[in-house]
Amino acid sequence: MFAAETKAIIRSVGAEKNLISNTNLNKQMDLLTVVRIKRGHFWEFPKYKKIDCTLPDLLGEEKFSPDSEEKVLVEDFQTRVETGGSGKLEGGYEGKAEVSVSSDIVDGLVQPVSIKIKKVNLTAVRSKFSGRTINKQTLNLLKLKEKDKLAFVYETVYNTGPVTMIRKGNQQGCLSASFQKMAKMCVSVNKKEDTTFTVPENSTFAFSLVEINLEDGEMEIQLQSWDHKRGGLTSDALNCEIMEQVRDRIEMKESILMPLEGLPESTRGDLLKSLREVLKEEDALSELEETLDQSSKGSYECPQSVAVSSFMYLLDKSKVSTQVKDAALLLVSAMEALPEEMLRPLTSCGPEILTVLSQLVENLKDEGEACLPESPPVPLQQDGELHWAAKLLCSSDETLTELSEILDLPPEVLLEVLALTVLGVHMLQPRE
Structure with missing residues (x-):
């Protein structure tokens, strides 16, 4: 749920163009993590697979810590929705039926949260790795196919503190009916729901990639981030x-x-x-x-x-x-x-x-x-x-x-x- 809220925030500030949100990968992503991008056999949309190494690992660099910059995307974000209501329905004809329901729902964050974007210094990374060659053994381990692309994480969006979500609901109701005065029934309903979960701090909710071009194992790092195109739709609805x-x-x-x-x-x-x-x-x-x-x-x-x-x-x-x-x-x-x-x-x-x-x-x-x-x-x-x-x-x-x-x-x-x-x-x- 919080991931969906975060995406809405990212979209609202115009930062979503090249950001990827993938529920299978997000929390695992750190800067310089290597990712394989491939197209499906039957569907033209990109699929991302995390590779258990970083960009320096590809070239055997044990010590490389590039400069990075951070900025606050959203500070003290808070969302809370409270819903309350009641209703009554009566029916006539030969019998009558009556339904009355009241409900109260609270849905949102327990405390405010701040969200940051962290970017690696791409100039420093290009200067360090462009023009260098990955050895054949490492290339074979990557198992890249003809249409596969290689990229690394250049930017992450994360929460600066733990995020606790809560959902509480209370619903009461009564259903009564009598048909031709032959029978009468009353069913009372009481339903309570209480759900709480916490997302740890520094969890990645979205990331950007920079493509690595390979020519006979030699790396060239693109100047721009990978353009995340989902394709297929020009609107939010299926016509x-x-x-x-x-x-x-x-x-x-x-x-x-x-x-x-x-x-x-x-x-x-x-x-x-x-x-x-x-x-x-x-x-x-x-x-x-x-x-x-x-x-x-x-x-x-x-x-x-x-x-x-x-x-x-x-x-x-x-x-x-x-x-x-x-x-x-x-x-x-x-x-x-x-x-x-x-x-x-x-x-x-x-x-x-x-x-x-x-x-x-x-x-x-x-x-x-x-x-x-x-x-x-x-x-x-x-x-x-x-x-x-x-x-x-x-x-x-x-x-x-x-x-x-x-x-x-x-x-x-x-x-x-x-x-x-x-x-x-x-x-x-x-x-x-």
């Missing part, structure tokens, strides 16, 4: 034309996924179990995507991850067709666009839940909108671990835009990758 394009792309790519459904049930079940194991290893899903891409072009390098090796062994042992490998690559690429902590419950849930989510995707394709059934499975309900998926597939333009800001994906891509993930995982589920 009808864009939604039509999203539906067309889902239908087109669904046909690529279809070979998964034709696999023997035992093979599908084994592949799904193997995917769950991949999600338990950090960065393994990204490695699986790269390995599947190599495999689609012929041979592939032996994966470092045990889980990835197991998945590829299953494909090779089953002697699947090229179409099945393409389907697996599409599914993994769609999954890789979503945070891994969101994927684990999605790949582990039962057939009933995936059937409901798949129906939402079908409704989205056919009618352009979807809504949950009256009594959805518990994980899809308000406090369920997969409510986010149902909410996204049934979302309004406003909700979709908010979620895309949090996940740092264009709204139309976010909707597409979730839909394809749901369809692909559902195809791998054993039929009951």
